[in-house]
Amino acid sequence: MIAGGEGLGYGGRMSFGLTGHFPDYRPRRLRRTPALRRMMRETSLAAEQLVLPLFARSGRKARHPVAAMPGVFQLSPDEAAREAEKALALGVPAVLLFGIPDGKDEKASGAFARNGIVQQTVRLLKKELPQLTVMTDVCLCEYMSHGHCGIVRMQRGGEVDNDPTLPLLARTALSHAEAGADVVAPSDMMDGRVAAIRHELDRHGFSGTPILSYAAKFASAYYGPFREAAESAPKFGDRRSYQLDGANAREALREVAMDIQEGADLVMVKPALAYLDVLYRVKAEFGYPTGAYAVSGEYSMMKAAAARGWIDERAATLETLLAMRRAGADFIITYSAAEAARWLKEGS
Numbered sequence: 001m002i003a004g005g006e007g008l009g010y011g012g013r014m015s016f017g018l019t020g021h022f023p024d025y026r027p028r029r030l031r032r033t034p035a036l037r038r039m040m041r042e043t044s045l046a047a048e049q050l051v052l053p054l055f056a057r058s059g060r061k062a063r064h065p066v067a068a069m070p071g072v073f074q075l076s077p078d079e080a081a082r083e084a085e086k087a088l089a090l091g092v093p094a095v096l097l098f099g100i101p102d103g104k105d106e107k108a109s110g111a112f113a114r115n116g117i118v119q120q121t122v123r124l125l126k127k128e129l130p131q132l133t134v135m136t137d138v139c140l141c142e143y144m145s146h147g148h149c150g151i152v153r154m155q156r157g158g159e160v161d162n163d164p165t166l167p168l169l170a171r172t173a174l175s176h177a178e179a180g181a182d183v184v185a186p187s188d189m190m191d192g193r194v195a196a197i198r199h200e201l202d203r204h205g206f207s208g209t210p211i212l213s214y215a216a217k218f219a220s221a222y223y224g225p226f227r228e229a230a231e232s233a234p235k236f237g238d239r240r241s242y243q244l245d246g247a248n249a250r251e252a253l254r255e256v257a258m259d260i261q262e263g264a265d266l267v268m269v270k271p272a273l274a275y276l277d278v279l280y281r282v283k284a285e286f287g288y289p290t291g292a293y294a295v296s297g298e299y300s301m302m303k304a305a306a307a308r309g310w311i312d313e314r315a316a317t318l319e320t321l322l323a324m325r326r327a328g329a330d331f332i333i334t335y336s337a338a339e340a341a342r343w344l345k346e347g348s
Contacts, residue, residue, distance in 0.1 A: 043326045045318065047091030047341035051135065051291075051333040054080050055229050056121040057100040068225035069296055070303045072335055074100055077121040081128050083338075090341035094133035096185065096333055097121055098230050101143050106152070108143035112171040119179040126180035135183040135212060136176040138169055138197070147234040149188040149242065158236055162190050169193050170200035177206040183266070187214040189242045191258075198263035210265035212291065216252035216278055217270045219243035222297030229296065252278050253285055260288060268333075271295040273320060276327040283328025292329035294321070299335040314343050 030040050055074045057064070062076035075083060084095050099118035101110035110116050118136055125134050141149045150165030152158055165188070173184040174197075184201075186193050194213050201209050219240045227233040244252055252275075256267050267286070269279040270293035283290045298320070306313030317336050324332050334340065 043322060045322045045325050045340075045344065047337075047344055048093050049325065049329075049331050050092050050321075050337040050340060051094040051096050051331055052084070052087045052092050052337035053096045053098065053333060053335055054083060054121075055098050055100060056080050056117050058102055058117055058120075066225070066229040068228045069300055069335065070307070071339075072229060072299075074229065077117075077124045080121050081124055084125055084129055084132055087338040087341065088129060088132055090338055090345060092337045092341050093131075094135055094182075094331075095125070096135040096137060097125075097181075098137050099142055100231055104143055104145045106145050108140035108168055108172075111140050111143040112168065112175045114175065114178075116175070119175055122176060122179040122181050133182045134180065135185050136173075136181045138173045138176065138184050138186040139188045140165070140168060140172070141188075141232040141234075142230050146236065147232055149239065150190055160190075160242055162192070162242075165190050166193055166196040170196040173197040173211075174200050174204055174206070177201055177209045178204075181209070183210045183212050185212040185214065185268075187217060187270075189214065189217050189239075189244070192262070194259045194264050195262035211263060212266040212268060213259040213264035214270055214293075215256040215259040215264060215267040216275070216282060217243055217268075218246050218252075218275060220246065220271050220274070220295070220297070222271045222274065222295045225296035225300045246274070249278050249281060253281060256282050256286060256288075260286060265289070266291060268293055269329075271298060272324050272329070272332070273298050276323060279324065279327040279329060283330075289330050290328055291331045291333060292324040292327070294324065294332055294334040294336070296335065302336075314339075318343060 030036050056077060057074045059076040060078055063079050064074040066072045097118050101117055122134055125132055139149055141147055146152050148160050150160040153161050169186060169188060176184050186197055194211055197211055259267060266289040268291040269275050269282055272292035272294045279292055302313060302317060305311045317340055321332055321340055
């Protein structure tokens, strides 16, 4: 705390209570030039900290634009490889794959099919871009006819049944690992899914495959554009019975602790921007490799405002990503990954 008024005037002295007295200090001296500002930066943002999400669907040379997410497409595996290659050339080292199957059912059988869309795309990416880190989203909502993240019991009012869902998630993660995925990322928010996946991977010889847990995934209004991109909107109800309530930061910490105990190697907070406080607390509490997911709604709002000339898209995007890094993110999943990498390469 600054003591008295003398610390507020030029040429005075500042007292910070028990920390002692400081001589005349003018912080602006260290902001005078671009070189000094770069030297003094406490937080860095670099392309190698970014992950690009991709939406894969069947076909060849297919690029289906997502209306709610300008610049984002549903891509056939060959086009997904092209996008990944361009991002990699800009310094983005990783992608996160989502699959859009040709058909859906009540058992999400497309999620763990040996020749499912994610499995096909993983194999192609690892063949053509072996240096690329391929992460896969492990969830069932895109593959379920009802759009929920697990087995639904209609006789219980459409409740998502936790325990019968776990074997399907584990089987899906295993199929991704068998296809060559470097990291599997369960996003369903079922209790016990990390342990189930870790057991299944280890049992089949994939003990070296890391699990990135969507450990603190909140029920959010910011997911709307994603559900168009992934064609995964629930046919009834919502996901509030299994995703976190936005009011509950302490509960989020308990979820993270549980996933770490079950064997998660990396954890994530989603969404990012509206939950920077949670991101900070997760990193401070656990010190684990921690990711932030800059979700579709955040991306689309930025694009919409920029299209109307209300904001500088480049400056606002990089400032937002830097805020996530400052809050504790070791890596950031963002639809702006390739653009941000290009802007960083051009210099600020």
